[in-house]
Amino acid sequence: MSSEAEFISSLRALATHPAARNLEDDCAVLAIGGEALVLTHDMMVEGIHYLADADMADVAWKLVATNLSDLAAKGAEPIGVLIGHMLGEDDARFAEGLAEVLGHYNVPLLGGDTVSGAETHSHGLTAIGRATHIPVPSRAGAQIGDALWVTGSLGTAMIGYEALRENTKGDHTAYSRPMARLAEGLALAPLVTAMMDVSDGLLLDAFRLALASEVSIALDSKAVPIAAPAERRMEALSWGDDYELLFTLPEGVEPPVSAARIGSVEPQGFAPLFCDGEPILDAAGLGYMHK
């Protein structure tokens, strides 16, 4: 086991509180005063999660939107965010982007911390939400016989990233300013058996959903709406950063939001994921592995 895997394993050993049951889900769910609070924390690091010459307004947007996407997958309404910000040259742009994204989602800034002097800039965000449906959806609830669905089109962030990197003046909004599917998450929460956001690529996240639910998933790759040329379909399904919602519904239940049916849930077989009938035994190479 690598030292990284060991570290994450030791974190898991510490996370024995019932609220941390969703540690693998990126969110903690905490019962307090009759409410279920949903908490998530993500970091973004210069040169790893964003290009060093990125518009810091986009970085602020993405930092907030990706955490809100975690809340969306829980059917939670955002209550507020706390920010940990490393001061840099473009703080004015960062503040503009932060104001835009918080205004867009009508989410208040509750507090945080600013530090300066580090060579590599990193930024942390904690988002707090209130669950609207109990039990709070998790990636672990898919049932045999369910249908697998996804919102939106995959590959939009991939195309956006390429436009940004190659400076083609193409539209990079989908990569730079992803949207959190909060309204969809709220509408879906009472209906789904399992739900998660697609942050690391559809294949990898479907693989994880299957593992957590102790089922196998049969995915029909051609049923997945993609925003990329047809020959790049598998790339689009492996690329992260789209922040769509991946969810399972009992057979016959139609989603109340725009979504595509892309597969089905089967008894746990020898592989967690079957893509067009091909077994996928290992997560390596399926998508973007966050470190």
Add this chain to the structure above:
Amino acid sequence: MSSEAEFISSLRALATHPAARNLEDDCAVLAIGGEALVLTHDMMVEGIHYLADADMADVAWKLVATNLSDLAAKGAEPIGVLIGHMLGEDDARFAEGLAEVLGHYNVPLLGGDTVSGAETHSHGLTAIGRATHIPVPSRAGAQIGDALWVTGSLGTAMIGYEALRENTKGDHTAYSRPMARLAEGLALAPLVTAMMDVSDGLLLDAFRLALASEVSIALDSKAVPIAAPAERRMEALSWGDDYELLFTLPEGVEPPVSAARIGSVEPQGFAPLFCDGEPILDAAGLGYMHK
């Protein structure tokens, strides 16, 4: 105004939610489900908040303890923490220290994020607590005629830091593994008119308490218990990292915890702080200014 001051000012402009009324207090107070939740987020950066060759177990301890100290000043019981961790060479030691501090305070790890690949390591922690007394103490409540008190001795972290830096084999526990005064905070919360933790030095934090409360504070420096030689008294009062509680009580109310009476609250005069009768007009030079 510096760009840093401008940025912090623009953050404050975004923090208009009632829960963020304590943004200057490092904590947000959020009413939810009949409870008052207290939330705080602090970052620690390699080379700034800890020495590059620090024992990462100590870094983990301090990261948690300093955030719990913010909860202590609110009279809040910790519910849990979320961690943002940049993976490094000493992750095993970091995990050990994290286990020790969470075990010591019996606080669960609820979730978080790990990232890797950055040259400068930084770590963020969000602590969540439940207020035990409403109204939740803040630094803004000191009343004219109150007495000013502080727990413990000041300068312990200064002495500890010097032992660590000079490798004298002296005890550096006070600097490396500060204690959060959680029990004291709980006992004091129903009684105090104002409370905060002394993270940046007694003089600077008393100055801030006076500003927030719109009063002047008359401090008797000789009444402050110090853990340093007498000739270093003013240094000890300017050094941060002690994490004692600074609070005001109405005249005649005795604190239920061990504490020293070190001053009094007076009508707002031409300076926020008078130290042994000398007016202090400006925060510059009073203590450690977190960036």
